[in-house]
Amino acid sequence: MKLVLGYLYPSVMSQYGDRGNVLTIQKRCQWRGIDVEVDHLELGDRVDPDRVDLLLVGGGADTHQRLVCDDLLHVKGDGIRHAVEDGAAAFAVCAGYQLWGHYYKTATGDELPGLGVFPAHTVHRAAQTGTKLDTITKAGSVRAVGNLVVRWGSRILVGFENHGGRTYLEGGARPFGRVLAGSGNNSEDGWEGCVHKNAIGTYMHGPAFPKNPALADHLIKTALTRRYGSVTLDRLDDAREISAQHRALQQATAKSGRWRRLWSDGVG
Amino acid sequence: MKALGETGGSQAGRLAGEPEASAPRRRAWTTMTARAAAVNAGKTVRFMSRALGRGGGTTLPGHLADRIDPGLVAALARALPNGCVLITGTNGKTTTTRIMAGAARASGLEVITNPEGSNMLSGIATSLLVRANRLGILEVPASAIGIFEVDEGALPAAIETLSPRLVVITNLFRDQLDRYFEVDFIAHLWQRALSKVGPSTTVVLNADDPQVAYLGEGTSARVMYFGVEDRQWARPALEHAADSRRCPECSHDLLYELSFYAHLGHYACKECGWRRPDPRFAAWKVQLQGVEGSESHVSTPAGDRLLRLPLPGLYNACNALAAAAAASCLGVDPDLVQVAAQATMSAFGRFERVSVGGKQAVLLLVKNPTGFNESLRLVLSASGQRYLLLGLNSNGPDGRDVSWIWDVEFEACAGRIQYLAVSGHRASDLALRLKYAGVRDPGGRPEPASLAAPAVEDIVATFFTAIEQTPRGETLYVLASYTALWTLRRELVQRGYLAPFFRQAEVAR
Numbered sequence: 001m002k003l004v005l006g007y008l009y010p011s012v013m014s015q016y017g018d019r020g021n022v023l024t025i026q027k028r029c030q031w032r033g034i035d036v037e038v039d040h041l042e043l044g045d046r047v048d049p050d051r052v053d054l055l056l057v058g059g060g061a062d063t064h065q066r067l068v069c070d071d072l073l074h075v076k077g078d079g080i081r082h083a084v085e086d087g088a089a090a091f092a093v094c095a096g097y098q099l100w101g102h103y104y105k106t107a108t109g110d111e112l113p114g115l116g117v118f119p120a121h122t123v124h125r126a127a128q129t130g131t132k133l134d135t136i137t138k139a140g141s142v143r144a145v146g147n148l149v150v151r152w153g154s155r156i157l158v159g160f161e162n163h164g165g166r167t168y169l170e171g172g173a174r175p176f177g178r179v180l181a182g183s184g185n186n187s188e189d190g191w192e193g194c195v196h197k198n199a200i201g202t203y204m205h206g207p208a209f210p211k212n213p214a215l216a217d218h219l220i221k222t223a224l225t226r227r228y229g230s231v232t233l234d235r236l237d238d239a240r241e242i243s244a245q246h247r248a249l250q251q252a253t254a255k256s257g258r259w260r261r262l263w264s265d266g267v268g
Numbered sequence: 269m270k271a272l273g274e275t276g277g278s279q280a281g282r283l284a285g286e287p288e289a290s291a292p293r294r295r296a297w298t299t300m301t302a303r304a305a306a307v308n309a310g311k312t313v314r315f316m317s318r319a320l321g322r323g324g325g326t327t328l329p330g331h332l333a334d335r336i337d338p339g340l341v342a343a344l345a346r347a348l349p350n351g352c353v354l355i356t357g358t359n360g361k362t363t364t365t366r367i368m369a370g371a372a373r374a375s376g377l378e379v380i381t382n383p384e385g386s387n388m389l390s391g392i393a394t395s396l397l398v399r400a401n402r403l404g405i406l407e408v409p410a411s412a413i414g415i416f417e418v419d420e421g422a423l424p425a426a427i428e429t430l431s432p433r434l435v436v437i438t439n440l441f442r443d444q445l446d447r448y449f450e451v452d453f454i455a456h457l458w459q460r461a462l463s464k465v466g467p468s469t470t471v472v473l474n475a476d477d478p479q480v481a482y483l484g485e486g487t488s489a490r491v492m493y494f495g496v497e498d499r500q501w502a503r504p505a506l507e508h509a510a511d512s513r514r515c516p517e518c519s520h521d522l523l524y525e526l527s528f529y530a531h532l533g534h535y536a537c538k539e540c541g542w543r544r545p546d547p548r549f550a551a552w553k554v555q556l557q558g559v560e561g562s563e564s565h566v567s568t569p570a571g572d573r574l575l576r577l578p579l580p581g582l583y584n585a586c587n588a589l590a591a592a593a594a595a596s597c598l599g600v601d602p603d604l605v606q607v608a609a610q611a612t613m614s615a616f617g618r619f620e621r622v623s624v625g626g627k628q629a630v631l632l633l634v635k636n637p638t639g640f641n642e643s644l645r646l647v648l649s650a651s652g653q654r655y656l657l658l659g660l661n662s663n664g665p666d667g668r669d670v671s672w673i674w675d676v677e678f679e680a681c682a683g684r685i686q687y688l689a690v691s692g693h694r695a696s697d698l699a700l701r702l703k704y705a706g707v708r709d710p711g712g713r714p715e716p717a718s719l720a721a722p723a724v725e726d727i728v729a730t731f732f733t734a735i736e737q738t739p740r741g742e743t744l745y746v747l748a749s750y751t752a753l754w755t756l757r758r759e760l761v762q763r764g765y766l767a768p769f770f771r772q773a774e775v776a777r
Contacts, residue, residue, distance in 0.1 A: 011513055015442065015450070020674030023704050063452040067519060134460070136421040139453060146668065160669045205671050210700055240703055244696040251662060251693065 001231070002035040003223055006052035008076070008096070009060065009068055010040050016162065018058025018093055020207030024216050025054065032234045034224070043071045047079025049086060053223035059094030059205060062107065062164070069099055069112045077115055084117055089223035090199035093208065097193065097201035098122040098165050107133055107142075107164060118194040118201045119173040120185075122165040139164075147252030148182035148204055150192045155214055156180070158248045159206030167203075169194055176202050181252050198222045211245045213238045303404030306337035310397045327386050330393025340404070341389065344396040345414065345430040347406040350377065352414030352430050353594065356423045357438030357480075359639050360587040361387070363579065363618055364438055365417040367591035370608030375600040378412040387417045389425055413598070420454050424461035435462070435489070436472040436594045438587065440479050441530055442672070443636040455479045455516070462487040472594045474586070475547040476532040482516035484545065494586075494593040495547035498554045501582050502526035502533065517542040528582060529645075530638040549593035551575075554585050559619075559630075559650050559743075566592060566602070573602045577609045579619055583642050617753045622765050627735050629744040633753050635667075637675040640747065644680060647745045654685045655738045659692040659727045659748030659756070666749040670694050678705035687737050691730035692752040727752050728759045 007022050022038060029036045041047060047055070060068060072080070080100075084090055098104045100117040107126040114121070125142035126133055133139045148161040157177065166186035169175060175185070176193025184192030184203060193202035200219075202208065209216035217233055224231045310333035333340055345352055355365045369379045382395040396414070401407045418426045420440075427435065437458070442451050462471060463486050471487060474480045475495035484491040504527075513531060515522050520539035527533035536543035553565040562585045564575040577588045592605040617633030634640040647654060662668050678701055681688075685707065690698040724730045727748065738744040748756065760766045 014675075016669070017671030017674035020671065020701075020704070023674070027704050027706075061450045061452045063450075063519070064514070067514075133453075134457075135424070136453075136457065160671055162669065205669070207671055207674050210674070210704060211697075240696070240700050244700040247694065247696045 001033075001224060001228055002037065003029055003220065004051055004053050005036060005038045006041050006047055006055045007038050008041050008047075008055060008057035009043065009071075011042060012064040013060035013068060013096060014058045015061060016059045016094070016160075016205040017207045018056070018205060021056055021058070021091065021093075021209040021216075024207070024209035024213075025056070025220060028213070028216055028236065029220060031236055034220075041076065043067060044075060047076045047083060049079050049082035049088065052079075052083055052088060053227055054219055055080060055083065055088065055090040055092075055199075057090075057092045057096030057100075059096065059162075062095075065095060065099065065104070065106070065112060068095070069104075069114070072099055072115050073113060080115060081117065084197055084199045087198055087222075087226045089219045089226070090117075091208075091219055092117075092199065092201045093205060094161075094163055094203055097203065098163075098167065100199075100201055101167065101194070102170070104165060117199055118196050119170040120167050120194050120201070121170065122167040124164050125166055126164060128166065144183035144187060144203075146182055147248070148184065148192070148206075149180040149249065149252050150177035150182075150184065150202075150204065151180055152177040152215065155212075156249070157204065157208070157212045157215060158245055158252055159204035159208050159211070161203040162205065163203055167194075176200050198226070206248075211241060211248055213241045302337040303340055303343065304402060306333040306340050307397050307400045307404040308402060309333060309336055310394065314394065314398065327388065327390045327394060330395075330397060331390035333397050334390060334393050337404075341393045341396065342429045342431075344393075344400060344406050347408075348380070348412055348414050349408065349410045350413035350598075351433035352416060353434040353436065353598070354416055354418045354423065354426055354430065354432045355436040355438070355590075355594070356418045356420055357436075357474075358420060358441040358443045358636060359642075360438040360583060360590070361417045363584060363587040363612070364436060364590045364594075365415060367588055367605065367609050367612050368436075368594050369415045370611060371591065371595040371600050371605040372413060372415060372598065374604040374607050375595075376411060377598075377600075378409050380408065380412060380414045382416050387419045388422050389429060392416045392418070392426065392430070421457070424457050427461045427465060432469060434470050434472065434594060434597055435465070436590055437474065437480050437483065438590050439474050439477045439530075439532065441636050441638040442675075443667075451479070455483075458483055459486055462489060465489045470597045472590065472597060474532070474590065475545050476528060476534070476586075478522055478531065478535055478544070479516055481545055482542075485517075492549070492593055492597055493545050493547040494549035494589045495544070495551075496528060496532075496554065496582070496586065496589070497547075497550045497552050499526060501528055501554060501556075503528070515540060515542055529642060532586075549589055549596070551585060551589050554582060556580070556582060556585070556649075559646060564589065568592065568596060568602050570596065570602060573606060575602075575606055575609060577612070579612065581642055581646050583639075617748070617757070620766070622760060624732075624735050624760075624765055626740055627738050627744065628742070629731075629735060629738075629746055631753060631757065632745065632747045634747045634749060637672050640673075640676040643745075643747050644677065647747070648680060648684060650743065650745075653687075653739075653742055655687045655734065655742055655744040656681075656685050657689045657691065657727075657731060657734045657744060657746045657748075658698050659730075659746065659752035660690075660694040660698050661692045661749050661752045661755075662694050663751045665754075666751050670697050673697060673701045676701075678702055678707060682706045687734065689724070689730050689734050691724055691727040692748065693725055695725050727756045731756055731759075 026036045092100045101114045101120040104112045105123040107124040109127045143164050145162045150157045174195045175191035179192045310329035314329040369381045382391045470490040472492045475493040515537035518540040522535040525534045551564040555563045559580045561578045588609045595605045620631040622629045632643045
């Protein structure tokens, strides 16, 4: 068996360690004897819906969003939409998630059209509140930054979120999970992410896959099922994954006092 | 009319007798009183903090004084006879500040500087207020100059408050995204801050870093570039940790003719033609002598110079180059930079050497993917066997988000490490990262025994176990995030293996 992973915009949309998701898919397939080919699909490269089994896109800087937006609409859009409608697996994080929705209203109020895979739209918090982002403090005040814990079906997932945009699901949209700690889509309705067919959009960095191996395996499985029919994945020894997940969960739910206080005093 | 309850009764009374001048003079008097009160409160807090053994008292005094009198820092900075210098950048600002301060001292200047880690405005305020007398007036000789390290995010406020004569920017990498959000945002803040300074200020910029070099375009300050011209350290491709691959002018792809590390190199935009500026201070030949240090042949406007440095790696050679460029803008001879560089003691976690029971350890602070990659490269370039201890915490100063370890090239360690241990609150994240990097024990076991065991979060315990495992004659390399290293360092100080760093800074002064 072979899995073809389409890694979208590795150089401009992989700011928050999301490359770890790619490594995780590669290793977890390798350990099971499944071949993996990674296509690096940069700006200007097209997506072949018959070739890719799994699409991954990560978070990027706001400044690159317009470039990526143009490329999504005019170069990759058709390929991605065809692949997703045909049942290919996809995992879009943060800026990737935002640009796969209907539109994204930026901090300055411009509206970037999205790919429309997810029935959702995103508005930057600064545009909602009319905040001008001219200092670190102001930029921080509009961002949702911190640990993110989500209930996904019967499982608990843990990661980290860092976003200025607030995403709102539209009628008929299926959320990816329920927020247990953190902000998720918009810190108002308690939902996190969005699902369409086998495509998942989420704010979960961390990166999401290494510490949530069940999620990684879910995407490997749906990707392979589309090509090979029903597949069963061999069990792996996930002791180290689970122990890292538990520690991250502890950190996410505990309030650390001392260093945070010192830091806000400017020590360090 | 005499205001009731006015402090300093007799003075206020005299003022009351002169109605014309009364209001401004009283304002001047209350300003003076507030200033003195601010300085005295700050000094008291600093004295108590040290007496109670609560550390160096390097930030809180300045913070408090600033709350009492918000104009204090600007006023003290204005009173510096030779003005002040601000040094910032993601990596290398501490080392650059130290070398520069050393060179300035060697040239006869009296240097006022902030100790390691106290690089917010409150830290700079503390270093100034300890030099003020009880009336709040700066008491320094005519040869005094301020040379301050500044946090990247604090640079705009520092420029506005301190009106520096010289600003040095070493580089801009991705670092603590939970605190700084995006690299481009910091670049944007710097650009705005520099657009407000005039030609009386000089800006020293790294020509090899496109986002830093581009800062020279939108400012009316004098601009001086430094950069590396030696092609032997160029690598074939940009690393994954490169943050800035796009032209700051037109957003198109930058073409790299040479790439040194991260996104530092020789670049040009194929679309708009914007390219790396030619540096006036250029390292033509850099000889890296492993972990011992480096030797650079540098061309300067004052002629060619040799720059020897006891700190290892190309990145430290770049720091020395930045210091040489900055020092020459102050009129300090580059030869004195050479003297200062050779005498530079390593700062907190910048290749600090420790000897424990006849065994050697080196402490390296790692804060971001670029710094971690360079530190790993250094460890792997060392001769002999490799003993490595990694520490990762996720407290505020470390960055609460640990995802960046997935952008570090741990794959390069696979099969090349004799002993490897992980520690810190997020030891399990490190262990997981190493598993996916395929890091295995060269002894043939599936993976290092230290990794097979449950991760030990206590960095002190892990350190003493690791140093026991390290044979005499070999070196244990400790690569740890800020609070993990701080915890270890504090223990090593308590056991007498190291000096506290605020005392170290005083010795340097």
